[in-house]
Amino acid sequence: MLQARGIRKAFPGVQALDGVSLSVSAGEVLAVLGENGAGKSTLMKILAGIHTPDAGEILLDDERVHFSSVAEAMARGILLIHQELNLAENLSVTANLFLGNEEIRGGVLGWLNRRGMNDRARQLLDRVGLEVAPNRLVGDLPLGQRQMVEIARALSRKARVLIMDEPTSSLTQRETERLFEVIAELKRSGVAVVYISHRLMEVQTVADRVVVLRDGRNSGELAREEITHRRMVELMVGRDLKQFFRRAHATDQAEHPVRLEIHDLCYQGGPQTPVSFSVRGGEIVGMAGLVGAGRTELAEALFGLRPLLRGEVRLDRRLVSIRSPGDAIAAGLLLAPEDRRQYGLVLEESVQHNLGLPNLDQNSRLGLVSPRRENAMARRLCERLRVRTPRLSQPVGLLSGGNQQKVVLGKWLARQPRVLILDEPTRGVDVGAKSEIYALMDELAAAGIAIVMISSDLEEVLGMSDRVLVLHEGRLAGELPRAALSEQAIMHLATGGNISYGEYLG
């Protein structure tokens, strides 16, 4: 029924989609899989009219269509349910169901037909098995029920193709089962469902066919009887490693002392099960997991941005109490955050000021900044990291992604770091700068710094890590020594597979 052929789409700096095709027919559930950043969301947004493709065509009932807005796609029955829900929390369930599509009486006067809408709302809620009064405020409902409201809304628009982006990420087991019943019913009534999920177990249950994307291209397709956990993972990851990971430091760090030791740590917003792990000096420990697995939250907790509830953190054997980023920095535990534009840099300010911001204590006397010393420090750091900037007074927001990231890392090199947590150190960074950042990490590890590298880029996790910790839904799902590292093993643990990764060894 719906077909996409050779879709291409570029965003500044990335080719998100590079000739992707897929098709889905009436009454079929098609699962779309791929690693983080493989292009799934972009493709779905193109189908739903949020983005327009640079090239390629979309066919609906064998007729070429061109959507330039969500409204146009909606009018043809193509609906997207976002991962982040799009509901107005201050309005009632009914008002949300009919938002922008209200039933009106009295012509131009625009009186709302409240009773009629409430009745229809009740029918829709019945269909998704949601037992709440239509006049309840959406803001008062738990997340799982809001997801159901969103699905009911899609039903109210007479969807022909329903795209669900990670619909179960906020649902409980029972709600998930209910959702599968709804999907089965939709299938019977001839609706085509496109289902995106990281949870491979669910995909196995619900999908009729699986399309896998990798780096913006189709990497394979599985028919109903071919769908197995292992086959899906293989298609998601299988590719050659490029040879730009410099690893001059020794992999086996058994003789180095433990630098960072986390014992039974619980933090606000973290999982129920406490986290424990340790990192030796001179070791690069990769931290893998899917988006939302709680890696960033753990890093934030260690850096004093989230209150610790229980457990202890030891640095070089000494118990430290970290209650603010200031404490963490003083202890030598440093974080290069994931979103550098929001948390890592003051974009409006110069390269020198950004490099200087956490190091003003070293470059000031009696509270007065010494511009000379700060300038010298910034010059040194820029040379060492090969930051390409016309001058040190250039606003950092005007630099390229790679150079911005180097400034984020450079801020911490002026201090003697003991533990460096790098959250997605090469996201949005060009290949050249990437290999420079890897070389720097290698150099820092060789100098005895303990490095924790959070990354969704499996290639980089495999290339750089001496050891990998895999997180799944907040808790530590497993630990892989370098000898047992493989993309399959990591993906297996990250998607909720059990700990016995023996089948992937050798």
Place this chain on the structure above:
Amino acid sequence: MTRLLGVLLMVLIVYTVLMGSFAPARSLNNHQTLAERLGYYGIPTLGVGVLIVSGGIDLSIGSLLGLIAVYFGLLLSGPLSSRQTIPLAVCLGLDGTLLCYALLPAVAVPPRIALLLSLLPGAGLIWVCQTYLPGLHSPPWLAMLLMLGFASQIGLFHGLLITRLHLQPFLVTLCGLFMYRGLARWLSPGALALPSDEQVVALRAFLVSDRMLGFPHILLLMVLVALVLAVVLHGSIYGRYWFAIGNNEQAARYAGIATQRQKIAAYMICSTLAGLGGLLFLLMYRNATPSSAGSLLELYAITGAVLGGCNLRGGEGTIPGIVLGAAVLPLLQQICTYNSAIGSDLEYTVVGGALLLATIANELVTRWSKRR
């Protein structure tokens, strides 16, 4: 830099128009009047300017200034009644409570008990103040210090409410705008005159009316405040922190800056300078009416700071720019008063129009320079 040149150009144009059109404006006497006004407007404008750089806003400046002017007059003109000491007593009591609440967890007292325990010294302090303060007659210098301290504590309360309870600055200080004005009217039913005893006259001469090389002291005082703030904002680590917080508070936090403390400091500077403005108001005009002293000044101060290059989103602004921005208003006022066709009734419209024009010009210049 272009922003600074822009506001300099604006001051020059307004000044030339004023001097060119009206002969009486050219007199030395009038220049001294202008200088006094600039000193008086400049001080609260500098305070709010620094606050705006750090990403905050304060709408209570005018009311606080009025309250301090009235309170200062009461302190100077004689012993306070037990009713008139209540604001001071409550302020001190709150300080005592806050101090204990901050210190008690350090000696391992659980937070909830600490809150209850720290209410005791607060209540005690209020009782002590209410027993001993009424009837006390303070010399002018002590009254001054007391008032500046009082104003700084108002800033502390604003800052605590905004950083710890995450209330919106606009809202907190809007409440202040009403509360302090009401308090001023409650403290003194009618207008207050500056007493004419020797000490007070000497204080007035020293802070406001004496001249050095022809410049009134109040202008020099403003320049002194501006110099100190220029060093802090443009030369010290604290200025760096405030710019960073104003531009991107999260990034500042991730760089290990105690952002809450820095924001509180900015609110305290703003309120203290508004308090200083209140002292100068009473000394300069020799009387203060509780219902009108300093009213609308918060808007003049914010206008001056914005004309001077402060961005209301934070992270932008310079001390020289703020001083120049503050100079625009007294000049515009005089143009209105001297020109019978405009008249002082239209003054607000002229001020608002000037701000609007400056904003439009700034926007156009920014666009034009981006396109190149």
